[in-house]
Amino acid sequence: MSTVLAGHGLVKKYGSTTALAGVDVEVRKRDSLAIMGPSGSGKSTLLHTLAGIIRPDEGQVQLRGERIDKWGENRLSALRRKRFGFVFQFGQLLPELPAEENAALPLMLEGVPRKDAVARARRWFAPLGLEGLEQRRPGQLSGGQAQRVAIARALVAEPDVVFADEPTGALDQRTSTEVVQLLTFATRETGAALVMVTHDADVAAHCDRVLQVRDGRISGHSHFTVA
Numbered sequence: 001m002s003t004v005l006a007g008h009g010l011v012k013k014y015g016s017t018t019a020l021a022g023v024d025v026e027v028r029k030r031d032s033l034a035i036m037g038p039s040g041s042g043k044s045t046l047l048h049t050l051a052g053i054i055r056p057d058e059g060q061v062q063l064r065g066e067r068i069d070k071w072g073e074n075r076l077s078a079l080r081r082k083r084f085g086f087v088f089q090f091g092q093l094l095p096e097l098p099a100e101e102n103a104a105l106p107l108m109l110e111g112v113p114r115k116d117a118v119a120r121a122r123r124w125f126a127p128l129g130l131e132g133l134e135q136r137r138p139g140q141l142s143g144g145q146a147q148r149v150a151i152a153r154a155l156v157a158e159p160d161v162v163f164a165d166e167p168t169g170a171l172d173q174r175t176s177t178e179v180v181q182l183l184t185f186a187t188r189e190t191g192a193a194l195v196m197v198t199h200d201a202d203v204a205a206h207c208d209r210v211l212q213v214r215d216g217r218i219s220g221h222s223h224f225t226v227a
């Protein structure tokens, strides 16, 4: 299967701190990868480097074989909008917009007319268990519902890769399980790859593979048998 996203020899330093000390990672279509490791081990730096948010000092990031880490900021931010989806710990939904418009936002930012963008976003509401909540503002949603709207927003533009940074970090265990099941299922349905940072081994176990990071290096790599 072809590689969608790859990082080779990634090094990132902040002053005397080496956040990434030479990391190699590849993800393929429909692949889901969890990144785990102690606090400060470099997980978020790795995710942000793969997502074109942080530039590595050494090494390279390739999307479908094309090197992106040297691209200019405008080109990179357009790439992030079109080809990547993001889910963060706290949904980061816009409080004044109804759920359906929050989910439609990446399309509207690309110039898709509001009505069409919302219609496409609405298609995600039933599979994500959000039917009937289309008009709610984020303040009127539970934490789990807000994360499901964030998943719809991450998938609406049919990205190549979804990046999730502690997507269940603010949720209780039952809600975490629901959210990660929906995230892995829905992402796989679209054919996108998923790269997720999590502290929670139960959440990581929903991914195909787990990468352990320690002191900026890969310290372990395990595969789960995919049903």
Ligand SMILES: Nc1ncnc2c1ncn2[C@@H]1O[C@H](COP(=O)(O)OP(=O)(O)OP(=O)(O)O)[C@@H](O)[C@H]1O
Pocket: 014, 017, 018, 019, 037, 038, 039, 040, 041, 042, 043, 044, 045, 046
């Ligand atoms: N902008 C920055 N400036 C200086 N140091 C940074 C910066 N970002 C990260 N670091 C340092 O780089 C190292 C890796 O940080 P990173 O956030 O990637 O770790 P993490 O594994 O995601 O941690 P956590 O689980 O606590 O979120 C840490 O020592 C951190 O203090």
